[in-house]
Structure formats: C-alpha cells, structure tokens
Amino acid sequence: MIGRVRRLARLEAGGLISRTASRRYRREVDLRLTEAGREPIDRLFPARLGRERVAPPEPDEREKPGELLAKVLKSLAGSVR
Template sequence: MSDAVSRFLHSWTRLRPDLDLSTVAAMGRVLRLAALMNNITEDGLAGAEVTRPEFEVLAALRRSPDGLRPRQLTRETIASGASTTKRLTRLESAGLITRTPLERDRREVQVRLTDRGRTLADTLFAAQLDREATVLAPLSTDEQAQLADLLARVLAPIDRA
C-alpha cells in the first residue's frame, strides 16, 4: 500500500539509513489521520454555525448534563485557557451555552448547554458519526475494534485527562 507516509518513510530511509524509523509507519499515519479527520470535520461543519473546536466544546458539554467549569472544558478539549474563553464567549453570544456563577465562589462559572445548544450538539454529533464511519469503512467491524484497542493501549499512558 502506498500512501504519503510510505513515501515519507522511503525518503527518510534513503536520507538517514542510520536512524531507527520503525515508529514512522504507525505514528505518521496516526498524525496524518488526525489532521485529515480534522479537515473532514471542518468541511462537514461548513454549513453549521460552529467551528470544529466549538463543536468539541458543545460535545463535551453534551456528555456532561450538569455542565462543566471552563478549566474542565480546557482539559476535555485539549485547548488553552484563552482559546476556551474565546470559544465560550462566541457560543454564549450565539445562544448555545449559558455561564452561571457558582454560589460558593462567584468568580467560577458553570457552563451548560441551552436547549438550542443541546439540539445542535445532537445533530452535529450524528453527522460526525457518519463521517467517521465513512473514514473507517475500509476496515471490518472486528478490525475497527482491534484498531481502537491498540490505539487505547498507546494513548492510556500519556492521556492525563
């Protein structure tokens, strides 16, 4: 099978035969797949009223019925605090979330989806599942499960969320 990573690997093998390039095949494909999937998601959201990072915030909030604090959203979405604040401001202006000060510490807020935000998150998530199914279509159900298990084994030790 020839893909971009195969070409990169071939080039590096010629340029630096002294290096152990055994990680390139797997990691190169993981990174390239992530970048391409981000592009596919962005394209799929082109007609929606949110960007991919904003969709990630909506999805994180949808999974958390009691809402989340901004720092929790920052961890969930692997974003910077400043990016999270910017996204929350935009989503609140669009009427998709609310930010409510906490009783015990008015400096902290709890972020929750509005009804409109919940409906949009559900709609966008269903469409995202369709896009992901299309990307994984070359694999059988068993192969998809095996891939998920292998990736989980690699991710678990480094995922601090």
C-alpha cells in the same frame, strides 16, 4: 486560555450555552447547553461518532494488553528497591 474564554463568550452570545458562577468554588463557572445549543450537538454528534468508530478487538486480542502489562510489571518489580 484567552482563546477559550473568547470561544465561550461567542457561544454564550449566540445563545448556545449559559454560564453561571459556581456554588462550589468562586473561580469556577458552570456551563450548560441551551436548547439552541442542543440542536447542533444532536445533529452533528452521531455523524462524528460514525467516522471515529473503532472495531472491537477480536477475542484472541482481548488478553494481550493484560499479558503485556503483566510482563512490564514483572520486569519493573525486579528493579524497584
């Protein structure tokens, strides 16, 4: 947790985020990107998404998760008392 606090302090000191006390809960802090913080996000985020793209499932693969879940639930239904 201390590492996260330090990381946030560095981002705030660098002008990339702003921190304000939460109105909902005194232990919370609201974080916002500043304009300076938006620039690296806008520049780097699309490239990152491009590297992590996953191909969508084929039409015949779309039903399999539901079928597998139904099979698991059916087997569990007999064991619950």
